[in-house]
Every structure is written in structure tokens, then in C-alpha cells.
Amino acid sequence: MFRTALRNVLAHKARLLMTVLAVMLGVAFVSGTLVFTNTISDAYQKSSAKGFDHVDVAVRAKYQESKGNQVGKDAKLTRTLLDRAAKAPGAASATGVVTGFTAIADKDGKLLGGGWQSAGGNYAGPKDARYPLVSGHAPRGKDEILIDSKTADRAGYKVGDTVRISVDGPVLTPRISGIFTTDDGNVAAGGSLALFDTPTAQALFGKKGTYDEIDVKAAAGTSQAALKAGLDKALPSHLVETTTGKQLADDQAQMISSSMSGLKQSLLVFAGIALFVGTFIIANTFTMLVAQRTKELALMRAVGASRRQVTRSVLIEAFVVGTVAGVTGLVAGIGIGAGLRSLLGSFGASMPDGPLVITPGTVVAALAVGIVITVLAAWLPGRRAAKIPPVAAMSSVHAQATTKSLVLRNTFGALFSAAGVAVVLAATSMDADAAQGPMGLGAVLLIIGVFILTPLLSRPLIAAAAPVLRVFGVSGKLARQNSVRNPRRTAATASALMIGLTLITGMTVMAGSLQAAIDKMASSAVRADYVVSMANRGPLSPDVAEKLASVDGVTASSPLRNAESRINGETEFLTGVNGPVIGELTDLKVQDGRFKVGGTQVVVDKDRAKQYGWRAGSQFTAHYEDGKAQKLTVAGIYEGNDLLNGIIVDDKAITPHLKDPADMQVMVKTADGASSATKDKLEKALGSNPAIKVQDKQDISNDIAKMFTMMLNMVYGLLGMAVIVAVLGVINTLAMSVFERSQEIGMLRAIGLDRKAVKRMVRLESLVISLFGGVLGIGLGVFFGWAAGELLGTKMPTYELVLPWGRMTVFLLLAAVVGVLAALWPARRAARLNMLAAIKAE
Numbered sequence: 001m002f003r004t005a006l007r008n009v010l011a012h013k014a015r016l017l018m019t020v021l022a023v024m025l026g027v028a029f030v031s032g033t034l035v036f037t038n039t040i041s042d043a044y045q046k047s048s049a050k051g052f053d054h055v056d057v058a059v060r061a062k063y064q065e066s067k068g069n070q071v072g073k074d075a076k077l078t079r080t081l082l083d084r085a086a087k088a089p090g091a092a093s094a095t096g097v098v099t100g101f102t103a104i105a106d107k108d109g110k111l112l113g114g115g116w117q118s119a120g121g122n123y124a125g126p127k128d129a130r131y132p133l134v135s136g137h138a139p140r141g142k143d144e145i146l147i148d149s150k151t152a153d154r155a156g157y158k159v160g161d162t163v164r165i166s167v168d169g170p171v172l173t174p175r176i177s178g179i180f181t182t183d184d185g186n187v188a189a190g191g192s193l194a195l196f197d198t199p200t201a202q203a204l205f206g207k208k209g210t211y212d213e214i215d216v217k218a219a220a221g222t223s224q225a226a227l228k229a230g231l232d233k234a235l236p237s238h239l240v241e242t243t244t245g246k247q248l249a250d251d252q253a254q255m256i257s258s259s260m261s262g263l264k265q266s267l268l269v270f271a272g273i274a275l276f277v278g279t280f281i282i283a284n285t286f287t288m289l290v291a292q293r294t295k296e297l298a299l300m301r302a303v304g305a306s307r308r309q310v311t312r313s314v315l316i317e318a319f320v321v322g323t324v325a326g327v328t329g330l331v332a333g334i335g336i337g338a339g340l341r342s343l344l345g346s347f348g349a350s351m352p353d354g355p356l357v358i359t360p361g362t363v364v365a366a367l368a369v370g371i372v373i374t375v376l377a378a379w380l381p382g383r384r385a386a387k388i389p390p391v392a393a394m395s396s397v398h399a400q401a402t403t404k405s406l407v408l409r410n411t412f413g414a415l416f417s418a419a420g421v422a423v424v425l426a427a428t429s430m431d432a433d434a435a436q437g438p439m440g441l442g443a444v445l446l447i448i449g450v451f452i453l454t455p456l457l458s459r460p461l462i463a464a465a466a467p468v469l470r471v472f473g474v475s476g477k478l479a480r481q482n483s484v485r486n487p488r489r490t491a492a493t494a495s496a497l498m499i500g501l502t503l504i505t506g507m508t509v510m511a512g513s514l515q516a517a518i519d520k521m522a523s524s525a526v527r528a529d530y531v532v533s534m535a536n537r538g539p540l541s542p543d544v545a546e547k548l549a550s551v552d553g554v555t556a557s558s559p560l561r562n563a564e565s566r567i568n569g570e571t572e573f574l575t576g577v578n579g580p581v582i583g584e585l586t587d588l589k590v591q592d593g594r595f596k597v598g599g600t601q602v603v604v605d606k607d608r609a610k611q612y613g614w615r616a617g618s619q620f621t622a623h624y625e626d627g628k629a630q631k632l633t634v635a636g637i638y639e640g641n642d643l644l645n646g647i648i649v650d651d652k653a654i655t656p657h658l659k660d661p662a663d664m665q666v667m668v669k670t671a672d673g674a675s676s677a678t679k680d681k682l683e684k685a686l687g688s689n690p691a692i693k694v695q696d697k698q699d700i701s702n703d704i705a706k707m708f709t710m711m712l713n714m715v716y717g718l719l720g721m722a723v724i725v726a727v728l729g730v731i732n733t734l735a736m737s738v739f740e741r742s743q744e745i746g747m748l749r750a751i752g753l754d755r756k757a758v759k760r761m762v763r764l765e766s767l768v769i770s771l772f773g774g775v776l777g778i779g780l781g782v783f784f785g786w787a788a789g790e791l792l793g794t795k796m797p798t799y800e801l802v803l804p805w806g807r808m809t810v811f812l813l814l815a816a817v818v819g820v821l822a823a824l825w826p827a828r829r830a831a832r833l834n835m836l837a838a839i840k841a842e
């Protein structure tokens with residue numbers, strides 16, 4: 001039986017090759033994901049570990065928790081603490097570290113480092129071991145700066161050049177005094193790093209006389225643990241906390257691993273989808289192979305082979321196919337992992353250098369997935385073949401599905417579908433966070449239910465295409481009959497395409513609806529023509545708001561200034577605005593009272609009002625960071641949104657209590673409205689600063705749209721693999737259909753059906769099956785998109801369902817293209833059958 005199984009593997013090379021391809025694609029995706037994420041994680045961990053080479057123990061300020069009416073704050077790392085750390089037992093030296101945001105412009109005035117990874121810091125002393133100089137000298141004073149070598153290479157800067165930078169808004173133009181190298185992970189990932197002398201860094205980052213961290217180097221012969229113990233004794237425990245360099249590296253590695261796990265899980269989900277779709281193909285392929293060998297298996301049973309031996313022979317074939325697919329998928333996955341890393345580089349997202357990481361776990365996972373999936377998918381056809389009585393099989397009396405089995409299948413399908421719909425509908429009425437699990441469970445149940453019911457659904461839906469197929473005459477009629485001849489096999493093929501289109505359509509519906517909701521929110525809640533912010537969404541200097549207010553043509557402007565406070569024992573962030581004009585810049589719906597901000601009168605969103613039991617006229621006391629308190633009166637209660645919410649107060653009331661006032665955004669309204677000329681005028685007034693974004697409503701919407709578009713493109717690309725696997729499934733189904741109907745095709749040819757008509761018949765059959773799967777997929781996708789939108793609607797009042805009819809039409813056309821392409825080889829094969837040989841075939 002073992003030799004027979006191996007011989008059968010080699011006897012059906014073409015069809016088994018398609019099976020190997022289907023499994024290989026899924027395995028390649030799994031192993032490629034593991035190689036890619038392990039490689040990036042390992043590179044970042046090694047890079048970050050190098051960054052701690054000069055740190056044996058790090059001293060950080062301990063956060064002073066909020067208590068009662070006292071606002072929490074970080075303790076200050078002063079020069080005194082730095083000196084005490086340097087003199088602690090076992091310490092060789094101590095370096096005060098200052099960090100902050102620093103944007104660097106290239107020679108064309110464009111931002112380097114992408115904003116989020118534009119960092120700044122201090123260069124400690126004439127020689128700082130953390131940052132070896134390649135050329136030049138240490139910075140001296142506010143007019144000199146160091147930049148990292150990678151940024152210098154990208155921008156073409158050299159020592160002596162003047163560079164445009166920004167820390168919190170205003171443009172600075174220091175001279176490059178030197179260029180250094182660094183192991184900083186952000187720089188390795190495409191970011192930028194600028195260094196100032198310590199006093200300048202402290203002044204620019206609002207940390208005069210203080211540090212963000214004190215890095216201590218151990219004396220020779222002193223361990224990190226011993227140095228930490230010495231520092232713990234030398235420094236006040238209520239102000240600082242100490243961490244060894246090894247612990248910092250371990251924590252960083254853990255953080256990198258955790259951040260990569262999300263990406264890994266997302267990619268593995270799509271790999272699972274491809275494998276799930278591939279399972280249908282494997283099952284179909286082995287059903288076809290078993291059907292071809294029914295008499296052969298019956299003869300084996302007649303000469304003494306047991307049912308178990310017959311099933312085992314099919315499983316051995318599956319094992320061989322799975323092993324081949326697993327090995328080839330692993331090799332392809334290594335290539336995918338390397339390709340993804342190169343792809344990141346082509347998008348400008350650099351990463352630390354390092355080798356491809358292929359762990360034993362990746363190898364085991366690839367082989368296990370390939371073998372287990374294939375063997376499980378082949379088990380049912382093998383078991384079904386073993387149950388056919390030898391006499392019936394040799395007489396070509398194939399065991400057709402009984403009425404009882406069909407009723408049982410349809411009952412189970414209806415129950416699963418009903419349960420899935422019920423759970424999804426129940427989830428839409430739950431809290432968004434709590435509903436994620438039930439929503440996922442309901443989706444799985446519904447997809448399984450529809451898959452089970454697909455044979456039942458195929459007849460009426462394919463029958464609906466009959467009027468169109470009649471146009472093609474005999475070929476169209478035969479194609480419709482062939483499509484419903486074996487509904488189970490047709491259903492399995494259509495389901496492969498259905499799953500991919502369900503996910504694509506659902507994501508598209510959600511993304512389109514979210515985009516429309518954001519556009520509506522921006523247009524309905526904001527009257528300002530422009531919103532000004534930092535590229536990294538960090539704090540803006542108050543100077544920016546003052547400059548914008550003085551620009552010719554600006555009729556109203558207001559900063560959005562955050563102030564931490566304590567109210568009724570809870571921490572609340574107040575939003576300071578220009579009270580007299582904020583009503584001209586926003587259009588927030590008032591539920592109670594009136595929208596008036598000025599003096600001690602404030603407006604509160606309905607969620608805060610409900611939390612504290614406030615209504616128009618209520619009074620409360622806010623306690624600020626300087627220890628002072630202020631009694632405020634609720635003038636009105638409004639409906640908040642993602643753009644503007646919370647407690648809105650006049651900035652003149654909170655600014656005196658802030659040590660370092662900073663704005664998150666500035667809203668601007670102009671006499672001429674939003675136009676490219678007005679935008680240029682505002683940007684020039686700010687010194688054409690690359691670190692500052694001047695955006696109108698459409699720009700804000702487009703920014704968010706970019707994120708959705710990127711996500712959708714990623715989903716389309718990943719699910720493209722499932723579509724490729726579905727194409728293989730349609731090819732397999734048509735090949736099986738052609739094999740089963742060899743006699744019929746030969747007879748049709750003998751009575752006058754020419755080769756073109758035979759090809760047309762097979763192509764139309766493929767088209768019908770693919771469109772059937774496409775209709776089911778788009779229908780389910782719209783339902784899931786609506787259900788997910790109902791959850792989002794609870795957090796986004798402007799959300800409403802938007803059906804992307806254009807894209808859904810494209811998806812249906814894509815399903816049709818899949819059908820046409822998949823039919824090319826089977827149609828050609830059917831047309832080339834020798835009619836006499838086909839008629840003689842048993």
C-alpha cells in the first residue's frame with residue numbers, strides 16, 4: 001500500500017502540482033512572516049543593546065503621584081544629583097542626558113526623519129563617548145550643532161554648513177560644527193538626531209538646569225548590580241529610581257518584541273486565510289484523485305485491503321505532498337522575508353543592519369503547517385473512498401449524497417448561520433470594547449454556516465444567471481447544468497473566493513464610511529480655515545499663535561493649550577482657547593446653556609458633565625500645577641467629538657498657572673478662506689518651517705485617508721494571495737469536471753459541438769462559479785462592514801454607512817476575471833480531447 005501511494009503521487013503530477021502550489025503559498029506566507037518579524041526584531045534588539053554599552057546604571061526621575069488636589073509631576077534631576085551620582089561608590093563617571101524633539105530640514109526645506117523620529121539631545125563635554133565624532137568638533141553655544149552621519153549623507157550636509165532646524169516652532173539656523181556616528185535605533189530606522197551643548201539643549205527643551213536621565217559608568221571591577229546598590233544609597237529614593245544597563249536592554253528588547261507581535265499576528269491572520277482557502281483546494285484535489293481511482297481502490301478492497309489501509313494510502317499521498325509543499329514554502333518564505341525587508345527600504349523606512357534570522361521554530365512551523373493542513377484536508381476524501389462498497393465501485397455505481405445527508409447538512413448550515421447573525425446583531429448593541437470578541441465569534445459562525453449552505457444556495461443563484469447564459473446557446477445551457485451538477489464541489493470552489501472578497505469588501509465599506517464620518521466631523525465641528533500643528537503632533541511654542549494672529553488677512557485665531565488640573569480628586573486636562581473668538585472657529589452643538597468661554601466661564605462636553613453631574617450654571621474648583629485653585633462656572637454643555645472635547649476654558653485663565661505654556665494646535669480663520677495663496681502666506685509667516693504643518697480641512701481629511709488607504713492597500717495585497725489560491729481552486733474544479741465528463745464531451749463533439757463551443761462551455765461554467773462566490777463574498781462583506789460600523793457609531797456620532805458601489809463593482813469584475821483566467825487551461829484541455837478516445841473512456 002505504501003508503494004502504491006507513492007506511485008499514485010507521481011501519476012497525477014499536474015493536479016498535485018496545483019495542490020503543492022496552494023499549500024506552498026500559505027506556508028510561504030507563514031514562514032516569510034516569521035522570518036521577517038524575527039529579523040527586524042533581532043536587528044533592533046542588537047542595535048538598542050549597543051546603545052546601552054555606555055550605560056551601566058541609568059538614574060531617572062520618579063513621578064510624584066497626584067494626591068488630593070495636588071497635580072502629579074516628575075521630580076527634577078538637578079546638577080546636584082548628577083554630582084552625587086558621579087561620587088557614588090563604584091561610579092567611574094556620570095553623564096547628564098537631555099532629550100527632545102528637533103526637526104532638521106534638508107537643503108530643499110523638507111523635513112528629514114519623518115517628524116516622529118526627529119530627535120535632539122545634548123553632547124556632554126568636549127568628548128562624549130556615546131557619540132564618536134567623524135569630523136568637526138563639539139558644539140559650542142546656541143549657534144552650533146552636531147548631526148548624525150546618516151542624516152548628513154541623506155541631506156548632503158558637511159561640517160560648516162548652515163542648517164534649518166526647529167524644536168517647538170520658531171526656525172533656528174545653527175552651523176554644523178561636527179558629524180557623529182550613533183547606534184541609536186531611531187536613526188537606524190531612518191530618523192534624525194541633532195545634538196547641542198548641554199546648556200543650549202536644556203534651554204531649547206525647556207529643562208534649564210535639569211536632565212531627563214543620568215547615565216552612570218561603573219569603575220573597573222564593579223558590577224552593574226553593585227553600582228546600582230551604591231547609587232540607591234547615595235541618592236534620595238523618593239526622587240529617583242535606578243535601572244541597570246542590562247535591565248534597560250532587556251526591557252527594550254521586550255518592548256520591541258511586543259511591538260512586533262502585533263505585526264506578526266496580523267500577517268499570520270492573512271496567512272491563515274490563505275491556508276484556509278487552500279484547504280478547500282486540497283480537499284477538492286484529493287476528491288478528484290479518489291474519484292479517478294474508484295475502481296482501483298475497489299479492486300484493492302476486493303483482494304483483501306482493509307478500509308483503514310485504503311484511507312492510509314490516501315493520507316500517505318497527502319503526507320508526501322504536504323512535505324514537499326512545506327519545504328518549498330519554507331524556501332519561498334525565506335525569500336519573502338528578505339523581500340519584505342528590502343521593500344521597507346524602498347519606501348524609505350530604513351532599519352538596522354543584520355542577517356536574516358531563520359529560527360528552528362520557523363522551520364518546524366513551516367513543515368508542520370504544510371503537512372498537517374494537507375493531511376487533514378485529505379482525510380475526509382480518503383475516508384469517503386474507503387466506505388464505498390467494492391462491488392458498487394467496480395460497477396461504477398458511485399455513492400451519491402443521500403437525501404438524509406443533504407437535509408442534515410442544510411439544517412446544520414441554517415443553525416450556524418442563524419447563530420452567527422444573532423451573535424453579530426447582539427454585538428452591535430454592546431459596548432465597542434466588549435463587543436470585539438462576540439463580533440469575531442459571530443463572523444466565524446456565519447461564514448461557516450454560509451459555507452455549509454453554499455450547495456443549497458448555488459442552485460437558485462446560478463439559476464438566476466440562466467437568461468444571460470441562454471444568449472450563448474447550447475454552450476451556455478450546458479455550462480449552467482454543469483455548474484449545479486456537483487453542488488458540493490462547486491460550493492467548495494466558490495467559498496474559496498467568497499472568503500477573500502468578504503474580507504476585502506468589509507474593510508472597504510468600513511474605511512469608506514470612516515472617511516466620510518471624519519470629513520463630516522471636520523466640516524461640521526470646525527469653522528476655522530486652517531489648523532496649525534507640529535509634524536510630530538508635539539507641543540507648539542506660544543510664539544506660533546502670536547505670529548499667526550498678526551498675519552494680514554487673519555480674522556480670528558485661537559491656540560488649543562493643555563493644562564493639567566485636579567477636579568474632585570480626578571486628573572483632568574483643560575483646553576485653553578481664545579475665549580472671545582472660539583465660537584467663530586468651531587461649530588459645536590450645545591445641549592444645555594450657551595457656548596460662552598471667557599473669564600471663569602467654561603463649556604464642558606456631555607461626557608464630562610455626566611461624569612461629574614454638572615449642568616449649565618454648575619460650579620467646580622480646578623487645582624493647577626502651581627498649587628493654586630480657581631473656581632469655574634459651566635456656561636454650557638456641548639457634544640464633543642474626536643477633534644474637540646473636554647473642558648474648554650479661556651487661555652488667559654490658565655496660562656498664569658503654567659510654568660511652560662505650550663499649544664497642541666492653533667486654529668486660524670482668514671478673510672479669504674482656504675486657498676493655496678493664503679496657505680503660502682501663513683507658512684511664510686512661520687519662516688517656511690518644515691516642522692510645522694499648516695492644514696485646511698481637506699488636508700486633515702487626506703492625512704487620515706492616507707492611513708486608511710495604506711491599510712487597505714496592505715489588506716488588498718495580503719488577500720491577493722487568497723485570490724491566487726482561489727484561482728487554483730477554480731482550475732482544479734474545472735479540471736475535475738472535464739475529467740468526469742470526458743465521455744459526455746466526446747459525445748458532444750461527435751454530434752457536432754465544435755472546439756470553440758466546448759471552450760466557451762468550460763469558460764462560462766468557470767465564470768458562473770466565480771461570480772457566485774463573488775456575490776456571496778460581497779454580500780457578507782457589506783453585512784460585516786455594517787455591523788462593525790454600528791460599533792464605531794457609538795464612539796463617532798457622525799458615522800454612517802457608505803457603500804462603495806464603484807469598488808464593489810470592481811470586486812465583482814475581479815471575480816469574473818478570476819473565472820476567465822482560471823478556465824484557460826481546463827477549456828483548452830477539454831477542447832483537445834480526442835472524441836473517440838473520450839467516448840471509450842470509462
